[in-house]
Amino acid sequence: MVQDRETSSPEMNLEVEGVWKAFPGVQALADVSLQVRRNEVHAVVGENGAGKSTLMNILSGVYAADRGRIFLEGQEIRPANPKHAYNLGISIVHQENSLCSNMTIAENIFVHDIPSRWAGLVDRRRLGAQTQAMLEMFKIRASPETLVRELSVGQQQLGEVAKALACQCKVLILDEPTSALTDHESAILFDRVRQMRAQGTSVIYISHRLHEVFRLADRVTVLRDGRGVGTQHISETDVQAIVRMMVGREISQFYPDKGEGHGVPVLQVCHLTHEGSFEDINFDLHRGEILGVAGLIGAGRTAMALAIFGAVPGVKGEILIDGKLVTIDSPNKAIDLGMSYLPENRREEGLFLDMTVQANIISSHLDAFATGPLMDPLKERSEAQRFVDALSIRTPSILQKVLNLSGGNQQKVVVGKWLSTKPRILLVDEPTRGIDVGTKAEIHNLLRELANEGVAVLMISSELPEILGMSDRILVMHEGRVMGVLPADEASEDAVMSLAIGS
Amino acid sequence: MATEEMDRAEEGKGPVWRTVLTRVMRVREAALMLFLLLVSFVLTLSTPYFLTLQNMRVILTGLALDAVIAVGMTITLVSGGIDLSVGSVFACSGIVVAKLINVGFPVWSAVLVAVLVGLGWGLLTGLLITKVGINPLISTLGTMGMARGVVYVITSGRVLAGLPDSFQRVGQGRILGVPNVIWMAAVVVLTGDFLLRRSRMLRQVFYVGGNERAARLSGININRVKLGVYAITALLSGAAGVVETSRFASAISPMGTGKELTAISACVIGGASLSGGEGTVLGAFFGLLLLGLIRDGLILNDVSVYWQQLIQAAILVLAVAFDVLTRRRRNV
Ligand SMILES: Nc1ncnc2c1ncn2[C@@H]1O[C@H](COP(=O)(O)OP(=O)(O)OP(=O)(O)O)[C@@H](O)[C@H]1O
Ligand SMILES: [Mg+2]
Numbered sequence: 001m002v003q004d005r006e007t008s009s010p011e012m013n014l015e016v017e018g019v020w021k022a023f024p025g026v027q028a029l030a031d032v033s034l035q036v037r038r039n040e041v042h043a044v045v046g047e048n049g050a051g052k053s054t055l056m057n058i059l060s061g062v063y064a065a066d067r068g069r070i071f072l073e074g075q076e077i078r079p080a081n082p083k084h085a086y087n088l089g090i091s092i093v094h095q096e097n098s099l100c101s102n103m104t105i106a107e108n109i110f111v112h113d114i115p116s117r118w119a120g121l122v123d124r125r126r127l128g129a130q131t132q133a134m135l136e137m138f139k140i141r142a143s144p145e146t147l148v149r150e151l152s153v154g155q156q157q158l159g160e161v162a163k164a165l166a167c168q169c170k171v172l173i174l175d176e177p178t179s180a181l182t183d184h185e186s187a188i189l190f191d192r193v194r195q196m197r198a199q200g201t202s203v204i205y206i207s208h209r210l211h212e213v214f215r216l217a218d219r220v221t222v223l224r225d226g227r228g229v230g231t232q233h234i235s236e237t238d239v240q241a242i243v244r245m246m247v248g249r250e251i252s253q254f255y256p257d258k259g260e261g262h263g264v265p266v267l268q269v270c271h272l273t274h275e276g277s278f279e280d281i282n283f284d285l286h287r288g289e290i291l292g293v294a295g296l297i298g299a300g301r302t303a304m305a306l307a308i309f310g311a312v313p314g315v316k317g318e319i320l321i322d323g324k325l326v327t328i329d330s331p332n333k334a335i336d337l338g339m340s341y342l343p344e345n346r347r348e349e350g351l352f353l354d355m356t357v358q359a360n361i362i363s364s365h366l367d368a369f370a371t372g373p374l375m376d377p378l379k380e381r382s383e384a385q386r387f388v389d390a391l392s393i394r395t396p397s398i399l400q401k402v403l404n405l406s407g408g409n410q411q412k413v414v415v416g417k418w419l420s421t422k423p424r425i426l427l428v429d430e431p432t433r434g435i436d437v438g439t440k441a442e443i444h445n446l447l448r449e450l451a452n453e454g455v456a457v458l459m460i461s462s463e464l465p466e467i468l469g470m471s472d473r474i475l476v477m478h479e480g481r482v483m484g485v486l487p488a489d490e491a492s493e494d495a496v497m498s499l500a501i502g503s
Numbered sequence: 504m505a506t507e508e509m510d511r512a513e514e515g516k517g518p519v520w521r522t523v524l525t526r527v528m529r530v531r532e533a534a535l536m537l538f539l540l541l542v543s544f545v546l547t548l549s550t551p552y553f554l555t556l557q558n559m560r561v562i563l564t565g566l567a568l569d570a571v572i573a574v575g576m577t578i579t580l581v582s583g584g585i586d587l588s589v590g591s592v593f594a595c596s597g598i599v600v601a602k603l604i605n606v607g608f609p610v611w612s613a614v615l616v617a618v619l620v621g622l623g624w625g626l627l628t629g630l631l632i633t634k635v636g637i638n639p640l641i642s643t644l645g646t647m648g649m650a651r652g653v654v655y656v657i658t659s660g661r662v663l664a665g666l667p668d669s670f671q672r673v674g675q676g677r678i679l680g681v682p683n684v685i686w687m688a689a690v691v692v693l694t695g696d697f698l699l700r701r702s703r704m705l706r707q708v709f710y711v712g713g714n715e716r717a718a719r720l721s722g723i724n725i726n727r728v729k730l731g732v733y734a735i736t737a738l739l740s741g742a743a744g745v746v747e748t749s750r751f752a753s754a755i756s757p758m759g760t761g762k763e764l765t766a767i768s769a770c771v772i773g774g775a776s777l778s779g780g781e782g783t784v785l786g787a788f789f790g791l792l793l794l795g796l797i798r799d800g801l802i803l804n805d806v807s808v809y810w811q812q813l814i815q816a817a818i819l820v821l822a823v824a825f826d827v828l829t830r831r832r833r834n835v
Binding site: 309311330331332334335336341343348349350351352353354355359363364365366367370373374375377417 | 701702703704706707709710713714716717718719720721722723724776780781
């Protein structure tokens with residue numbers, strides 16, 4: 001049945017025609033078409049659960065479409081599995097990290113074609129050298145022999161990108177490659193993407209950071225509820241118009257009002273040090289404020305938050321809560337002291353993937369859903385339903401396994417889980433990672449409401465606009481040290497960035 | 504569009520979730536029930552003796568103590584662990600109770616000490632796993648060997664008998680014509696099933712088995728949960744061993760051999776995942792029933808014991824293979 005196509009226009013590299021895909025309870029894609037030119041960066045945007053990743057998974061051979069056809073350079077193709085798609089010239093960076101965490105960076109980057117010598121033995125030296133070059137390009141400070149699980153989420157994401165860039169491919173798919181990266185690292189990626197575009201590669205680029213889309217892409221296709229809404233030239237449209245196409249209504253682009261002054265210090269951190277990740281951290285977190293934490297990948301922000309939350313052993317320094325010295329040696333203790341930590345790495349640290357949406361949302365404070373020693377199914381269900389509604393989590397039921405949700409919806413489940421505990425000190429690490437514009441505003445409002453109710457919020461984010469828009473004060477870290485704390489009215493993109501890169 | 508939104512919202516609340524719930528919760532048990540009926544039907548055709556009250560009682564009595572152990576094993580598997588020591592702990596408690604009575608302990612205190620010995624093994628396993636950090640497979644392999652060693656040390660390979668009537672009555676008596684052991688199993692299975700579904704303490708076990716790191720960051724005390732899991736399992740195994748000794752009015756050193764295989768098979772057939780986070784007690788009980796019926800069918804049809812052993816192990820491998828194949832993750 002595979003046939004040549006007469007009608008295809010010669011400048012189209014990849015064409016998708018009327019693709020359908022259903023999962024139990026969900027029509028993920030309905031009659032979606034997409035045309036990508038040679039020498040083009042083509043953005044695909046849409047709300048969480050719109051079907052973007054599903055479409056990419058079909059192109060890269062992870063799923064088979066129920067209906068529809070795909071043409072590469074005018075030839076109909078049917079990617080049967082990821083390896084097949086790769087051999088056809090389609091390379092993908094998945095939204096969720098797919099690196100093998102127990103293998104080295106080098107082995108991961110060159111998983112498809114490991115340099116080898118005679119008899120198929122791995123050519124270690126060539127592998128190391130090639131990997132080193134990749135790492136230097138992205139300024140990842142790690143040796144090629146480092147195990148992937150020792151890298152931060154951002155570094156893993158860079159590694160993932162490096163892996164995809166290592167190939168000679170016709171189509172490169174990047175599914176939210178920058179969700180854990182700061183502008184600094186994104187810029188390096190963008191340079192490389194432009195280079196590939198110049199060499200004739202088609203790049204499909206998915207992101208919820210629309211300003212990136214407008215910086216990088218040539219055209220943009222919008223998906224909504226599994227259907228294509230339209231394709232536009234970037235030069236002929238603007239962010240507002242795209243947002244309208246995505247959600248079908250206006251979304252306010254404004255951040256909630258800032259808090260008024262701040263109260264007493266609730267959390268005081270003195271000389272906090274952890275060999276190799278951060279050194280001599282000092283700051284106060286006040287009642288009712290949002291303290292933004294900015295810094296590049298590898299600045300030690302997550303390590304610091306985990307240390308405060310008692311999840312890392314061997315930390316030196318002092319932590320005071322309400323002016324009293326406390327020892328926090330386990331997350332359990334931290335929670336007892338009124339803390340919550342929304343982790344950055346949702347799949348490893350936030351979610352129980354094989355369990356239901358409901359089970360995940362209630363997981364952080366079972367006591368609240370129990371009557372005596374027994375769980376109360378009614379309370380469990382109503383809490384889960386409340387957050388599914390509040391955060392518009394797209395799922396056929398609250399008993400769907402979290403594994404089957406789209407990436408952004410998984411993130412919403414993590415957010416719901418931690419907002420449903422009623423902490424006095426809330427540490428959030430990339431809270432809106434991979435979340436669409438509409439819900440992002442929702443989460444920002446929720447965070448500000450909590451602060452207004454007196455919760456002390458520490459917000460780590462790699463997205464500078466979010467840091468600037470949300471924070472009352474901004475703490476900037478660089479290579480494990482605090483470079484400064486800026487009040488909101490003195491902070492600007494440049495001021496934060498220059499501290500973050502250490503100058 | 505608007506109606507689609509509403510449909511979706513409806514789906515979240517209305518009767519749809521209930522059907523989904525029942526589907527998810529019951530599907531394994533329902534399939535097992537059907538399968539049980541099918542096997543029973545075939546067995547009835549092959550020998551008319553199968554479908555007699557007498558035979559039913561034999562089957563149920565035969566698997567009653569296995570059911571008690573399987574309750575513990577289900578909890579262990581849900582926690583993402585495994586316990587190979589159940590058979591040896593069973594034997595150890597069974598031997599200890601006989602020995603203590605023989606040397607003159609009053610029955611009640613002998614029983615109490617023997618059950619506590621079981622608990623002790625569980626705590627030891629739990630500490631090896633949580634404090635020392637040895638993985639469950641090796642830890643329980645270790646306690647399995649040690650507990651069996653204690654059995655041989657105590658008995659020197661001899662049979663311990665001469666137990667008083669008051670003790671024998673525990674395992675041999677009947678209430679309303681139904682053997683005590685069946686009553687005990689029924690109570691343990693039903694309570695276990697209810698608690699595993701509903702109790703707050705045991706709910707934590709699912710999270711630990713689902714994603715240990717996330718559970719820790721959710722404020723669950725991983726070590727305490729694990730310690731509890733192995734303690735409960737060993738306690739149940741030990742208690743079952745005591746009843747076994749009472750039932751046969753004697754204790755022999757190989758008692759309980761292979762019970763771990765039976766229990767693990769039953770749990771996996773009943774839907775427990777070897778990678779943790781999933782499983783129900785009722786499912787495990789049905790799994791056990793299925794194994795029991797098959798064994799009974801083999802006996803009634805004069806299949807040799809050696810074949811029975813082979814077939815049971817093959818069933819375990821099949822069940823695990825099925826488990827692994829149907830649980831392939833969407834690893835994107
Ligand atoms: N394996 C699966 N089983 C069941 N449903 C699935 C599966 N994969 C995706 N879905 C559903 O298909 C829909 C589209 O998901 P997809 O991952 O393509 O969204 P997305 O546009 O990439 O969203 P996000 O921005 O959150 O990444 C969602 O409703 C999701 O729940
Ligand atoms: Mg996606």
